[in-house]
Amino acid sequence: KAGVTQTPRYLIKTRGQQVTLSCSPISGHRSVSWYQQTPGQGLQFLFEYFSETQRNKGNFPGRFSGRQFSNSRSEMNVSTLELGDSALYLCASSLEGTGNYGYTFGSGTRLTVV
Amino acid sequence: GQSLEQPSEVTAVEGAIVQINCTYQTSGFYGLSWYQQHDGGAPTFLSYNGLDGLEETGRFSSFLSRSDSYGYLLLQELQMKDSASYFCAVRDRGGTGRRALTFGSGTRLQVQP
Numbered sequence: 001k002a003g004v005t006q007t008p009r010y011l012i013k014t015r016g017q018q019v020t021l022s023c024s025p026i027s028g029h030r031s032v033s034w035y036q037q038t039p040g041q042g043l044q045f046l047f048e049y050f051s052e053t054q055r056n057k058g059n060f061p062g063r064f065s066g067r068q069f070s071n072s073r074s075e076m077n078v079s080t081l082e083l084g085d086s087a088l089y090l091c092a093s094s095l096e097g098t099g100n101y102g103y104t105f106g107s108g109t110r111l112t113v114v
Numbered sequence: 115g116q117s118l119e120q121p122s123e124v125t126a127v128e129g130a131i132v133q134i135n136c137t138y139q140t141s142g143f144y145g146l147s148w149y150q151q152h153d154g155g156a157p158t159f160l161s162y163n164g165l166d167g168l169e170e171t172g173r174f175s176s177f178l179s180r181s182d183s184y185g186y187l188l189l190q191e192l193q194m195k196d197s198a199s200y201f202c203a204v205r206d207r208g209g210t211g212r213r214a215l216t217f218g219s220g221t222r223l224q225v226q227p
Binding site: 035101 | 162215
């Protein structure tokens with residue numbers, strides 16, 4: 001079966017712009033989580049959605065937002081981009097959200113803010 | 115809050131055994147997971163320990179001691195392809211309910227010939 005698909009793979013944006021990233025989870029998975037990965041901070045949790053509801057939110061400013069659609073696809077949006085937002089953004093899906101049987105990660109979207 | 119500590123770097127030779135330790139501090143606890151990530155790749159799930167003891171999956175084993183807030187990943191018969199970063203991760207309970215997975219900073223394993 002198809003894995004977790006993230007689009008686009010690479011993105012270059014200018015400071016102050018906004019960006020929308022997309023994630024299609026594995027078919028049947030209802031939980032989608034988003035993580036930011038940087039060399040200095042590692043994997044930082046952004047938010048988790050389950051059946052279109054935000055279930056958890058990490059410690060990121062309000063410029064970071066997300067949503068999940070009825071088909072479980074998810075998008076995250078970052079407004080007023082800052083240089084420090086340059087990172088690999090990873091999406092992970094799981095069947096029920098506990099992670100006990102593992103999250104499946106997408107290949108990520110590498111965002112560069114210039 | 116929660117915190118996880120693991121060594122930043124480990125080096126071993128092909129065919130050897132290596133152990134990557136992880137200590138954690140959490141409010142509530144729902145299990146310890148391990149993920150592998152090759153450079154430029156996505157993290158991939160290796161194992162999950164919800165209860166104390168050893169879980170074995172092929173060349174990889176993972177151990178958990180809840181009383182010590184400690185776990186480790188054991189890699190046997192190391193191969194060059196095992197060179198990667200390894201992350202421990204915990205799910206714990208926060209003030210408003212179950213939190214999502216929190217990752218350690220990762221251990222970079224370098225396997226030498």
